[in-house]
Amino acid sequence: QVQLVESGGGVVQPGGSLRLSCAASGFTFSSYGIHWVRQAPGKGLEWVAFIRYDGSDKYYTDSVKGRFTISRDNSKNTLYLQMNSLRVEDTAVYYCAKVSLHSSGSSPFDYWGQGTLVTVSS
Amino acid sequence: EIVMTQSPATLSVSPGESATLSCRASQSVSSNLAWYQQKPGQAPRLLIYGASTRATGIPARFSGSGSGTEFTLTISSLQSEDFAVYYCQQYYNWPPWTFGQGTKVDLK
Secondary structure, eight states: OOEEEEEOOEEEOTTOOEEEEEEEESSOGGGSOEEEEEEOTTOOEEEEEEEOTTSSOEEEOGGGTTTEEEEEETTTTEEEEEEOSOOGGGOEEEEEEEESSTTOSSSOEEEEOOOEEEEEOO | OOOEEEEOSEEEEOTTSOEEEEEEESSOOTTOEEEEEEOTTSOOEEEEETTTEEOTTOOTTEEEEEETTEEEEEEOSOOGGGOEEEEEEEOSSOSSOEEOOOEEEEEO
């Protein structure tokens, strides 16, 4: 069965860095684009970043451009989110989610991980 | 950026009743519209995609309709496990992929 398992969250001071990982199994990871979506405490869902199946294209929400980097290692079935210059407003649960149509961005998110909490606080 | 607006913010329903949730897009998203269910402490789960197609394993009491800018999620004969927050999302014009702010379905 499809599994996405996030890790790497924690408490970090403003201006600090964290790297999140999303380990995938149960499907051909190298054939699917993957998103990062976050949810601030008590708030709704916010899309953060997307990477195509082969890493050829990457997209970011405006508020994280220049600070966050999405990447993937298809040999390890793992997605990453490098988060630098963290701000208090980046505090959220971060989910990875795969697209249902293997290479398309015009696709719903059919499987989600359980999320990892990032807390940015002094 | 396409803005997704859901109404109402909260819907109070008794078990066995039906619930109708609305989602409006600021411009046409064709039928590239998904609905997700999220329960407290859990990840979102895909319910409906293509505006009206149920995802794998989703019960028939969940149905979606609409196209363009107006969409509806209907839950017929609400079960106790259906009390949750529901989000609509467009995947037509991206980036960004955008979600509505959510509708909470709670117990009346």
